[in-house]
Structures are given as C-alpha cells and as structure tokens.
Amino acid sequence: MIRIGDKVAYPPHGVGVVEGEEKRTVGGREILFFRIKLLGKNMSVLVPETIIENSGIRPVLDEQEVNEIFQFLSEVPKNISSKWTVRHRLNVDRIKTGDVKELAIVVRNLSYRTKEKDLSYSEKRMFEEAFEKLSEEIALSLGKDIKEVKKKIRKILKEVKKQ
Structure with missing residues (x-):
C-alpha cells in the first residue's frame, strides 16, 4: 500500500511523490484515488486504489x-x-x-x-x-x-x- 509522501515509480508516466488522496464517485461507487505529482512534469495522475497492486507502481530505489x-x-x-x-x-x-x-x-x-x-x-x-x-x-x-x-x-x- 502506498501512503501520502511516498516516492514512487509509475512506469508509464515516470516518477513522483504521492501528494494526496481523493474520494470520487464513479459509476455510483465511491472510489479512493491517490494523486501522484510527477517529477519534471507539470502534472499529476490519479490512480484508483483498486488498481495499485497491478499498476506497476513501486517504491523508488533506495x-x-x-x-x-x-x-x-x-x-x-x-x-x-x-x-x-x-x-x-x-x-x-x-x-x-x-x-x-x-x-x-x-x-x-x-x-x-x-x-x-x-x-x-x-x-x-x-x-x-x-x-x-x-x-x-x-x-x-x-x-x-x-x-x-x-x-x-x-x-x-x-x-x-x-x-
């Protein structure tokens, strides 16, 4: 599980920091999303909690x-x-x-x-x-x-x- 403040790699998009969580209603269901601010890009991505395990998101190198x-x-x-x-x-x-x-x-x-x-x-x-x-x-x-x-x-x- 990832947490706010974690440094992560998200292979299709790059690397970034988990900035926050947002709950959104999608198809009548409330879903938790993690907002990842991407390094070197002026953008963030929202990743649903339900796909974190299979998304390829991982901690950055130590x-x-x-x-x-x-x-x-x-x-x-x-x-x-x-x-x-x-x-x-x-x-x-x-x-x-x-x-x-x-x-x-x-x-x-x-x-x-x-x-x-x-x-x-x-x-x-x-x-x-x-x-x-x-x-x-x-x-x-x-x-x-x-x-x-x-x-x-x-x-x-x-x-x-x-x-």
Missing part, C-alpha cells in the same frame, strides 16, 4: 540500489547483438517492463554501442527515453538535482572502456 545501478553502468556489456532488429526488440521490451534495472541495461548497452558506431535515430531516441527515466528515478531517490545525476551517469558511461 541508496544501496542506486549504488548497484551506478556499478552496473560502469561494467562492460557482454553479448550486444550486432543486428539492429534484435537490439531494438530487446530494448523496447526492456523499457516496457518499467524495471529500473532493465532501463539501466538499455542505457549502458546503447551508450557502449556509440563507442563503435553512431546510433540510428530510433536508438538515439530510445537511449534518451531510458536515460531520462533512469535519471529521474535516481534523482528522486537521492533527493538530488536531475542535472547533477545526469552528469554523474554520463561520467560513468564515458569511463567504460571499449574492449
């Missing part, structure tokens, strides 16, 4: 998990397919999961791929989407400025040596 993500980003990836179609399908599937570790795989692998060859337009957009979501969650988790987090991630990725 500090130890963030450190594990930073460590993971610093590792040289293995077995990146040279076939664009295979890479694309795998990365789309990873982003759809909403799992931050899967986002980190996309960010790390596509960043590493740029050391060999420029990314296609589609892969650049995919990298930017995954990078943004990953950065937002880490920034919210640590209570840091998103620009600072992006700078740190870029530094980690830049230091990964091509093998």
Whole structure:
C-alpha cells in the first residue's frame, strides 16, 4: 500500500511523490484515488486504489540500489547483438517492463554501442527515453538535482572502456 509522501515509480508516466488522496464517485461507487505529482512534469495522475497492486507502481530505489545501478553502468556489456532488429526488440521490451534495472541495461548497452558506431535515430531516441527515466528515478531517490545525476551517469558511461 502506498501512503501520502511516498516516492514512487509509475512506469508509464515516470516518477513522483504521492501528494494526496481523493474520494470520487464513479459509476455510483465511491472510489479512493491517490494523486501522484510527477517529477519534471507539470502534472499529476490519479490512480484508483483498486488498481495499485497491478499498476506497476513501486517504491523508488533506495541508496544501496542506486549504488548497484551506478556499478552496473560502469561494467562492460557482454553479448550486444550486432543486428539492429534484435537490439531494438530487446530494448523496447526492456523499457516496457518499467524495471529500473532493465532501463539501466538499455542505457549502458546503447551508450557502449556509440563507442563503435553512431546510433540510428530510433536508438538515439530510445537511449534518451531510458536515460531520462533512469535519471529521474535516481534523482528522486537521492533527493538530488536531475542535472547533477545526469552528469554523474554520463561520467560513468564515458569511463567504460571499449574492449
């Protein structure tokens, strides 16, 4: 169960803070909604209590998990397919999961791929989407400025040596 003040990830929309609860009548039934203010966006979403468990909403990373993500980003990836179609399908599937570790795989692998060859337009957009979501969650988790987090991630990725 989530509570007011919780920092949460809501995969289709991003990360945010549970700002409040609202009761609304829908179809003659009173339903409790949680209002989540999304980070970096001038919007909130209302999520009915009845779908919280199946919505993919989860707590943001803790500090130890963030450190594990930073460590993971610093590792040289293995077995990146040279076939664009295979890479694309795998990365789309990873982003759809909403799992931050899967986002980190996309960010790390596509960043590493740029050391060999420029990314296609589609892969650049995919990298930017995954990078943004990953950065937002880490920034919210640590209570840091998103620009600072992006700078740190870029530094980690830049230091990964091509093998």
